[in-house]
Amino acid sequence: MSSPPVEARGLVKQYGRITAVDHVDVTVNAGDVYGFLGPNGAGKTTTLRMMLGLIYPTGGSVRVFGRDPITEGAAALEGVAGFVEAPRFYPYLSARKNLEMMASYDGNGARDRVEAVLDTVEMTARADDKVGGYSHGMRQRLGIAGALLRDPKLLILDEPATGLDPGGMRDMRALIRRLADGGMTVLLSSHLLAEVEELCDRVAIVRAGRIVYEGAIADLKATAETAYRVRTNDNTRALEICVAQAGVSAVRADGLEIRMEANEPAMAELSVALVHANLKIHALVPETATLEDLFFHLTEGSTPGEISAPVIDQVAAGGAV
């Protein structure tokens, strides 16, 4: 069996007394769009740098396609490309020259791909301008172009949409989706929940250098949106309907509301049943954990449901946590 694109075991990075990465285990399988989710300063970037051989681990091991970037250096990065934090270029060279330089450093026919990758990130028209005059969004796109030059099987992207305007974010996600659909394995670090939810199949959630959840995003969500509360104009009748509804359990009246546990399809059926019974639904609310709540729960230790809406909005919009 071939080695997985990324396999980190017990990865540790200490800076003096500070442990930035604390026994991290991550496995990214071929074809995954893998989200590496956590607040700023959780150790995501440090972990990615170790995967790319930029930082030496204090302990543990990391393999990319079975090879060790620490002992083998650049040779271990065959088939791997990406960037950590903002991609950086030589500001006094044009985008094309920067890409040509990277392609020379790549070998393997990368020089022939320069025009194609410029086209992929829609930068052909500005390719001869010096990078020093580029906007943040253009540099991010150029970073992707630089990564694609290597014709990678694994693309490692660190917060690729950070600092982009909404249109730029949308374009970036569309680009990543397109690349993933083309069969590329993507390891995407982000603190943007919406981004990870939209793009990723599996996630690792990091808190203070440790992995607090690893698995399918669907499994995470399945544990999340199970509790609901409903308020109607006639809760007595509604309670009977809820109890009778297939897939709905733990139904109980609670003051002006009815609380229950159910999955999404069952709740959809329930809402139809309530309407058919001529009941007016005043509220139908997933009671507790959304993905955001779970994220906070896992990364800050707060109880699901305690998070106020404005904070969640701030996180979803890209604010620092």
Place this chain on the structure above:
Amino acid sequence: MRPGVGTVYRWELRKLISLKRTYLGLAAAAGVPLSFAITLALKKGQPNDVPFGAYVHQSGLAIPLVLLTFASAFLLPLITALVAGDIVAAEDQNGTLKTILTRSVQRGHVFFGKVLAALTYTIVSMVLLGGVSIVAGSIVSGFNPLRSLSGTTVSATSALWLVLASFAVYLVPLGTICLVGVMYSTVTRNSAAAVVGTLVTVLLIELVGILPGLGFLQPYLLTRQFPAWQGLLRQPIDWSPITHSVWVCALYWVPAMVAGYLVFLRRDVAGG
């Protein structure tokens, strides 16, 4: 072809060509001999206290040799340090080290590609200083025979070869300063600190040479290797200061290179 030292070297040169600071040093390397020659053309005086200073009006070939003595104090170490001190640290400050170290070139190859580029710049600045001073000197004072340090007269053509060889010999300590600069650039990760560090090192070595009681160290000081070229201008040629200079300089550049290489190989690229 797998990318290696040659690939890095070629791109380092292209980057140097695109940088303004490159031309600052080269302009000084060309401008100083030009202004020296112009001054000599306009004034009658001469620098009597340096080797060949007394002959600058008799032979244009004395001018590059006088400049070698003048330039060793500050000008050439500064020009060299400007680029050598920047060549690794600039990548740190730009954050581009991660850009090049996540490609297919080994770290060691990146380091030595940069070392070669810095040395090339040192050589180019020497060629420029030498070329301009020979041409401008010959125009001002004529392409005439030169009186050697032994008092014999050397034909103009022979003197030209000796001047060129003197510049080559001079490159040994200057190249050493270049390599020390690259080491500082790697270790400090800061261009300004590396440039200043290189120059301060040169000044401190010079200082050690004049401290009382430390005279026995003089033959082993880097800055005292600059006049080694004068051995070529004796008849017969005295090779001993030249061979001495070669091994003394190695005492400086070999440890500097080993330190720079190991630091570059083992360091965390956490910035940028």
